Amino acid sequence: MGVSGCGKTTIGKQLSEKMKLPFFDGDDFHPKKNLDKMEKGIPLNNEDRYPWLNILADNIEEWSQKDGAIIACSALKEKYREILASKNKNIIWIYLSGDQSLIKARIEQRQGHFMNASMLISQFNDLEVPKYGIHADISQSPEKIVNEILANLEPINTSFFGVIGLGVMGRSLSLNIAEKGYALSVYNRITEGEENSVKDFLEEAEDDMKIEGFTDLSEFVDSLERPRKILIMIKAGNAIDQVVEALIPKLSEGDIIIDGGNSHYKDTKRRADYLENKGLNFIGAGISGGEEGARKGPSIMPGGKKDSYQIIAPVLESIAAIGEDGTKCCVYVGPEGAGHFVKMIHNGIEYAEMQLLAEVYSLLSVSKSKEEIKDIFLEWNSGELGSYLLEITANIMTKKEGGEYVLDLILDKAGNKGTGSWSTKAAFDLGTVNTMMASAVFARYVSSFKERRKKLAKEINKNIDLGSYISIEDVKEAYKCARLLNHQQGFEIIRRASESYDWNLSLSDLSRIWTNGCIIRSELMINCISYFKTYDDLFEHPEIIDVLKRGEDAVKSVLIHGLTNRIPLPLFTEANTYWVSMTTERLSANMIQAQRDYFGAHTYQRVDAPENQSFHTNWY
Numbered sequence: 001m002g003v004s005g006c007g008k009t010t011i012g013k014q015l016s017e018k019m020k021l022p023f024f025d026g027d028d029f030h031p032k033k034n035l036d037k038m039e040k041g042i043p044l045n046n047e048d049r050y051p052w053l054n055i056l057a058d059n060i061e062e063w064s065q066k067d068g069a070i071i072a073c074s075a076l077k078e079k080y081r082e083i084l085a086s087k088n089k090n091i092i093w094i095y096l097s098g099d100q101s102l103i104k105a106r107i108e109q110r111q112g113h114f115m116n117a118s119m120l121i122s123q124f125n126d127l128e129v130p131k132y133g134i135h136a137d138i139s140q141s142p143e144k145i146v147n148e149i150l151a152n153l154e155p156i157n158t159s160f161f162g163v164i165g166l167g168v169m170g171r172s173l174s175l176n177i178a179e180k181g182y183a184l185s186v187y188n189r190i191t192e193g194e195e196n197s198v199k200d201f202l203e204e205a206e207d208d209m210k211i212e213g214f215t216d217l218s219e220f221v222d223s224l225e226r227p228r229k230i231l232i233m234i235k236a237g238n239a240i241d242q243v244v245e246a247l248i249p250k251l252s253e254g255d256i257i258i259d260g261g262n263s264h265y266k267d268t269k270r271r272a273d274y275l276e277n278k279g280l281n282f283i284g285a286g287i288s289g290g291e292e293g294a295r296k297g298p299s300i301m302p303g304g305k306k307d308s309y310q311i312i313a314p315v316l317e318s319i320a321a322i323g324e325d326g327t328k329c330c331v332y333v334g335p336e337g338a339g340h341f342v343k344m345i346h347n348g349i350e351y352a353e354m355q356l357l358a359e360v361y362s363l364l365s366v367s368k369s370k371e372e373i374k375d376i377f378l379e380w381n382s383g384e385l386g387s388y389l390l391e392i393t394a395n396i397m398t399k400k401e402g403g404e405y406v407l408d409l410i411l412d413k414a415g416n417k418g419t420g421s422w423s424t425k426a427a428f429d430l431g432t433v434n435t436m437m438a439s440a441v442f443a444r445y446v447s448s449f450k451e452r453r454k455k456l457a458k459e460i461n462k463n464i465d466l467g468s469y470i471s472i473e474d475v476k477e478a479y480k481c482a483r484l485l486n487h488q489q490g491f492e493i494i495r496r497a498s499e500s501y502d503w504n505l506s507l508s509d510l511s512r513i514w515t516n517g518c519i520i521r522s523e524l525m526i527n528c529i530s531y532f533k534t535y536d537d538l539f540e541h542p543e544i545i546d547v548l549k550r551g552e553d554a555v556k557s558v559l560i561h562g563l564t565n566r567i568p569l570p571l572f573t574e575a576n577t578y579w580v581s582m583t584t585e586r587l588s589a590n591m592i593q594a595q596r597d598y599f600g601a602h603t604y605q606r607v608d609a610p611e612n613q614s615f616h617t618n619w620y
């Protein structure tokens with residue numbers, strides 16, 4: 001903005017080129033009536049100007065929803081600027097300032113340009129110099145003016161990365177990113193009860209962190225360097241689609257949206273395809289580690305297009321935990337929804353590990369105090385059974401509140417957010433087995449029927465042979481075997497998915513990024529790195545088969561102890577069933593085939609014929 005002859009078009013066009021934004025001359029938007037008047041040399045009055053400025057305001061609103069634009073417009077009076085900004089407050093005013101004699105001299109030098117001296121005087125009379133925006137001195141060369149403007153624009157436009165959603169995970173990840181020196185913009189919408197989340201977060205951040213907070217999505221998007229890199233940390237489900245929809249008109253080609261929540265992998269693929277059609281990129285990143293992991297170093301499982309990943313890799317890798325071998329617990333997992341798929345299975349493995357520990361706790365509780373169980377867990381944790389979940393379970397055992405164990409105060413109804421049941425369904429879709437995670441999900445469901453259990457428990461009132469002997473060593477061995485079987489099933493689903501969807505996943509890399517930061521980190525996971533370098537199925541590994549063979553009797557003892565004491569042990573039961581079935585040459589499935597053929601002529605294969613031949617018996 002500025003008076004005629006101050007160089008708005010020259011500077012505007014150069015800025016447009018440097019900033020890769022379209023340039024518009026405000027004068028091109030005059031209604032016909034004004035053009036006619038101007039052509040006849042009649043000066044415009046306010047009545048003429050207001051409709052024109054309103055037209056420009058509508059356009060400014062439209063341009064701001066895309067990438068924005070550079071507009072040259074005299075905008076001499078405060079009222080005019082008010083109209084221009086009426087639909088979008090996010091205007092950066094650049095005032096080209098110079099004195100009247102300089103502008104007059106320049107105008108006179110221009111070939112074929114005529115400007116009446118009295119018109120220039122009237123422009124200066126009208127001019128209300130803005131007390132805001134960037135003021136550029138036009139006595140310098142255009143190049144210098146443009147560079148000065150760009151330098152002044154920088155602080156407004158420099159966040160390298162953006163985070164949407166300041167819940168527990170969003171806050172912790174944001175602090176982690178800012179701590180690594182990245183200029184960050186954060187956004188949280190204003191909702192009831194969350195009015196101050198951005199303000200509170202900024203107060204929580206340390207002084208040397210470069211963080212800008214927003215409650216306006218457009219302002220947030222505009223604050224990001226391009227290609228924009230935006231991590232969404234909100235609840236999985238429709239809310240993600242809503243945020244994506246709101247973002248689309250504000251983004252530019254090549255921008256990258258990262259969904260860091262526990263989204264379903266099929267939704268991730270759908271969103272990636274949808275956004276690709278609009279020239280935008282989508283990365284589905286599984287992030288594990290809870291609040292502490294997110295703040296200090298999570299395990300990150302990004303999936304999607306590799307070239308998009310490479311753009312965000314420096315940020316994700318800088319905030320990730322450091323794994324056992326000193327590398328970062330973040331690796332490009334594979335295309336489409338591969339990242340969210342493996343995070344889902346991570347959670348399935350997590351469900352089964354948690355349930356196993358709960359069963360061990362119930363087994364040991366028959367004869368041991370909480371303090372004794374804690375000691376047993378800590379002892380196990382110091383060796384090959386060590387894991388994050390075992391460690392927290394040991395800590396939970398003796399935590400007290402007002403003289404009572406917190407564990408005794410917690411209602412025995414387990415919640416869930418769905419990833420366990422998705423893992424179970426994924427195994428059905430892929431035609432593979434995950435009886436352990438499935439059983440862990442069902443154990444949570446059974447626990448939720450508290451009222452019915454309470455009622456039925458009164459009716460049963462069995463005389464339980466409490467205290468039958470179980471050796472701690474047997475429980476330990478059985479636990480070791482059940483964990484191996486859980487990991488075998490979990491990794492097998494991933495292997496099958498990789499094959500079916502052509503994802504080319506590396507089980508060894510996944511084990512590596514799961515050795516720290518995530519919930520299922522463990523000594524076993526560290527060993528899996530090398531196991532999967534040689535075999536892609538844990539059953540192939542002689543060391544593992546040996547442990548399972550040796551542990552079979554211990555599992556049996558545990559199950560007997562559970563039966564005698566009426567302790568439900570769904571996971572140990574499944575572990576045993578799976579192991580025995582997988583190591584039995586001839587199962588009873590011949591009967592299933594006979595039944596199918598009997599009632600439906602579904603045919604069967606024979607032991608004495610090649611597998612590609614089908615047979616039917618006339619059973620009647």
Ligand code: 6PG
Nearest residue numbers: 288289290347416417418419519
């Ligand atoms: C993690 C966790 C985390 C969360 C799961 C499980 O890896 O950090 O898996 O994602 O705890 O969503 O939640 P539910 O037990 O509630 O299903």
